[in-house]
Amino acid sequence: MTSPRTVTLLDVARAAGVSKSTVSDALQGSGRVAEDTRRRVRDTAERLGYRPNSAARRLRRASTGAIGLHLPRTATRLDFYMTLAFGVANHAQEDGLDVVLLAPDGGAAGRLASRVDGLLVIDPEAADAAVPGLLDTGVPVVTGERYPGPTTAPAGAVVCDNAASLTALLDHVHENGARRPALLAPAGTSAWATALREAAHTWGRSHGTGVTVRTVPFAATADEAARATADLLAADPAIDAVLCAPDGAATGVLRAAAALGLAPGRDLLVASCVDGAALRACTPPVTAIDLRPDAYGRACAALLCDILAGRAEPHTVRRHDWSLRVRASSRG
Numbered sequence: 001m002t003s004p005r006t007v008t009l010l011d012v013a014r015a016a017g018v019s020k021s022t023v024s025d026a027l028q029g030s031g032r033v034a035e036d037t038r039r040r041v042r043d044t045a046e047r048l049g050y051r052p053n054s055a056a057r058r059l060r061r062a063s064t065g066a067i068g069l070h071l072p073r074t075a076t077r078l079d080f081y082m083t084l085a086f087g088v089a090n091h092a093q094e095d096g097l098d099v100v101l102l103a104p105d106g107g108a109a110g111r112l113a114s115r116v117d118g119l120l121v122i123d124p125e126a127a128d129a130a131v132p133g134l135l136d137t138g139v140p141v142v143t144g145e146r147y148p149g150p151t152t153a154p155a156g157a158v159v160c161d162n163a164a165s166l167t168a169l170l171d172h173v174h175e176n177g178a179r180r181p182a183l184l185a186p187a188g189t190s191a192w193a194t195a196l197r198e199a200a201h202t203w204g205r206s207h208g209t210g211v212t213v214r215t216v217p218f219a220a221t222a223d224e225a226a227r228a229t230a231d232l233l234a235a236d237p238a239i240d241a242v243l244c245a246p247d248g249a250a251t252g253v254l255r256a257a258a259a260l261g262l263a264p265g266r267d268l269l270v271a272s273c274v275d276g277a278a279l280r281a282c283t284p285p286v287t288a289i290d291l292r293p294d295a296y297g298r299a300c301a302a303l304l305c306d307i308l309a310g311r312a313e314p315h316t317v318r319r320h321d322w323s324l325r326v327r328a329s330s331r332g
Helices: 009-016 020-028 035-048 054-061 079-094 109-114 130-135 162-175 191-207 222-235 250-259 277-281 293-309
Strands: 066-070 098-101 118-122 141-144 156-159 181-186 212-216 241-244 269-272 287-290 316-319 323-325
Touching (some): 009 020, 020 035, 066 079, 066 130, 079 098, 079 293, 118 130, 118 293, 141 293, 156 293, 162 181, 162 191, 162 241, 162 269, 181 191, 181 222, 191 212, 212 222, 222 250, 241 250, 250 269, 250 277, 293 316
Parallel strands (some): 118 141, 141 156, 156 316, 181 212, 181 241
């Protein structure tokens, strides 16, 4: 059996009715190609199954053919970051790039410029000593969420409106009868953690009732969330809703409620700032903000690839959408 013939740039050019150089410029995002022509070339390439010769392309660009990915130190314990990382890898592969997962301490930052074409830094914290070195490697850096530290600005960012997502959760539990909500807020100096704490304060002030905020570790476990919830309810039995920020930790809130004889969704409304498989599968299923981590990872990789290819201007900021998933734990 003969293997199928590889589709070439010339094949795409003939099918699209343009020159070979126009196809090359259209697919790489370079040159002066009209947008309708660029779209027609890309559609034709996809229809024919054209795959770029990544090795040849790297030689033409004098590039490494790889991008680096820096995740928070606790990432390996959290489903959100693992799903995000696969989203990054899948999009990078589609663009002919490999992904290098960086050590959390960023100790090799000085050598990165010769190993990768660009960097993705996800949820950077102002207190993370590795981030300034990553931003100063001399290659484009895109952050997932804004970097709050006082150093070199990244080449781009993909951001969520995290204040709006927590406001939506608080509005939801309020509409379902909660009058004394509490937030298990993440520790740290990331844009996400800061936005949640500020949004809780703003919401409480606008509604004339404070949101009780208890700080827990950024990657709090279910056990840590259970202890924090038990402490909250012991200090203030009038609390009628607990919103849990850390990924997956809301299962601990359910456990604490059950231990106190409270029925989640009736006696205590429960919700999470991050959705995940564990929350969808528990009893009752937990209302959560779906941050769409796979799509988020793809969006971060897409922005970096676009900046590297000249398809996006440096310092571009793109928005990533979230959704509120209402389930039985908060229906009141």
